[in-house]
Amino acid sequence: MNKNLPIRKKSVYVCFSNKCILLNAVPGPCDPEDLIDGIIFAATYMGCTHLLSERTPTKSARMQQAQEAMSRVRAAQKQAKNRKKSPDDEAPSTAEVDLFMSTQRIKVLNADTQECLMDLPLRTISYIADIGNMVVLMARGKMVRSRSAQENLDSTAEQTTITQDDRRLYRMICHVFESEDAQLIAQSIGQSFSVAYQEFLRANGIDPEDLSQREYSDLLNTQDMYNDDLIHFSKSENCRDVYIEKQKGEILGVVIVESGWGSILPTVIIASMMHAGPAEKSGRLNIGDQIMTINGTSLVGLPLSTCQSIIKGLKSQSRIKMNIVRCPPVTMVLIRRPDLRYQLGFSVQNGIICSLMRGGIAERGGVRVGHRIIEINSQSVVATPHEKIVQILSNAMGEIHMKTMPAAMYRLLTAQEQPVYI
Numbered sequence: 080m081n082k083n084l085p086i087r088k089k090s091v092y093v094c095f096s097n098k099c100i101l102l103n104a105v106p107g108p109c110d111p112e113d114l115i116d117g118i119i120f121a122a123t124y125m126g127c128t129h130l131l132s133e134r135t136p137t138k139s140a141r142m143q144q145a146q147e148a149m150s151r152v153r154a155a156q157k158q159a160k161n162r163k164k165s166p167d168d169e170a171p172s173t174a175e176v177d178l179f180m181s182t183q184r185i186k187v188l189n190a191d192t193q194e195c196l197m198d199l200p201l202r203t204i205s206y207i208a209d210i211g212n213m214v215v216l217m218a219r220g221k222m223v224r225s226r227s228a229q230e231n232l233d234s235t236a237e238q239t240t241i242t243q244d245d246r247r248l249y250r251m252i253c254h255v256f257e258s259e260d261a262q263l264i265a266q267s268i269g270q271s272f273s274v275a276y277q278e279f280l281r282a283n284g285i286d287p288e289d290l291s292q293r294e295y296s297d298l299l300n301t302q303d304m305y306n307d308d309l310i311h312f313s314k315s316e317n318c319r320d321v322y323i324e325k326q327k328g329e330i331l332g333v334v335i336v337e338s339g340w341g342s343i344l345p346t347v348i349i350a351s352m353m354h355a356g357p358a359e360k361s362g363r364l365n366i367g368d369q370i371m372t373i374n375g376t377s378l379v380g381l382p383l384s385t386c387q388s389i390i391k392g393l394k395s396q397s398r399i400k401m402n403i404v405r406c407p408p409v410t411m412v413l414i415r416r417p418d419l420r421y422q423l424g425f426s427v428q429n430g431i432i433c434s435l436m437r438g439g440i441a442e443r444g445g446v447r448v449g450h451r452i453i454e455i456n457s458q459s460v461v462a463t464p465h466e467k468i469v470q471i472l473s474n475a476m477g478e479i480h481m482k483t484m485p486a487a488m489y490r491l492l493t494a495q496e497q498p499v500y501i
Contacts, residue, residue: 128255146210
């Protein structure tokens with residue numbers, strides 16, 4: 080950790096869930112090249128708690144939530160100390176950690192063994208606050224339809240920031256750290272988003288000066304989010320619990336792939352099922368279904384490798400409960416581009432979306448990283464050369480309709496790869 084970094088006088092509270100384009104126009108305390116490589120701060124991990132939140136609360140509401148999360152964790156730690164044990168899910172034992180951050184991710188490492196305790200992609204962080212010597216990192220999780228749908232989320236703490244029962248709410252996971260460098264940590268994470276954005280622009284040959292932040296923001300404010308997830312997740316008939324019966328020692332018989340960055344709830348998708356395997360024989364699962372939980376363990380926001388390990392760990396069990404959201408394998412995308420001078424905000428290589436500008440019109444339209452483009456405006460581009468796809472997208476204006484699916488799923492469905500079932 081660089082102890083000689085300058086500390087700015089004013090704390091930085093950065094809100095990303097409202098899709099701002101430039102997240103920090105003022106240079107931060109770190110050298111951008113250091114943030115690309117990654118920097119480390121010493122901290123104490125105090126624990127985490129869960130809150131319910133609207134999708135885009137005000138900055139003051141976010142700050143109140145951060146303060147509430149900090150108060151909860153402190154109270155839980157105090158109770159745990161008095162009872163000499165930790166309550167479930169609210170107050171794990173404090174641990175000395177190294178907080179690694181870069182333009183890609185935030186990792187929490189055991190200070191002694193350097194074991195990775197937590198790995199959070201930077202894009203999953205919705206809000207950062209430093210309060211005294213405390214840092215609160217908030218990540219948005221599963222959407223719920225109303226307060227009553229998850230009234231048991233926390234029966235001991237009342238949510239003062241939610242006042243209407245019928246609003247769409249999100250489960251926020253709040254991680255709390257203590258450090259002498261709390262303010263510097265918050266500033267550095269905020270700067271990481273800004274540097275990541277600038278790197279994205281440079282990688283795609285975009286000059287940030289070509290289009291002002293205000294002008295682009297004004298365009299976004301006129302557009303509604305278009306994403307099938309908003310429709311599917313809001314309908315109770317698409318979200319269900321299913322039970323899979325199998326023999327002990329038998330695999331579940333599925334291949335899972337990532338839903339892709341840009342999805343409302345990043346999780347894993349069923350891409351293939353083994354013929355006559357437990358998953359297929361159940362008749363309750365389909366290709367394209369998104370897995371929310373398995374035996375009560377949430378898969379939302381977890382890396383693909385972690386989700387695969389969780390499923391492999393079910394081999395010794397004979398009955399598995401899964402909460403899934405029924406989704407088609409093909410994702411519908413609608414990008415509204417009124418003029419060619421507005422960048423689409425994503426890059427494509429050989430038909431596969433490989434990067435996405437956070438807060439751009441492409442993300443707003445439902446574009447997901449890692450997806451293969453199947454159609455553009457009803458025209459199949461499956462066998463279309465890369466240069467032609469780029470030309471079509473570069474010249475497209477108005478409403479741009481696309482069909483996409485996870486590239487890994489496409490390769491399985493077209494027999495380009497052999498499935499490895501778990």
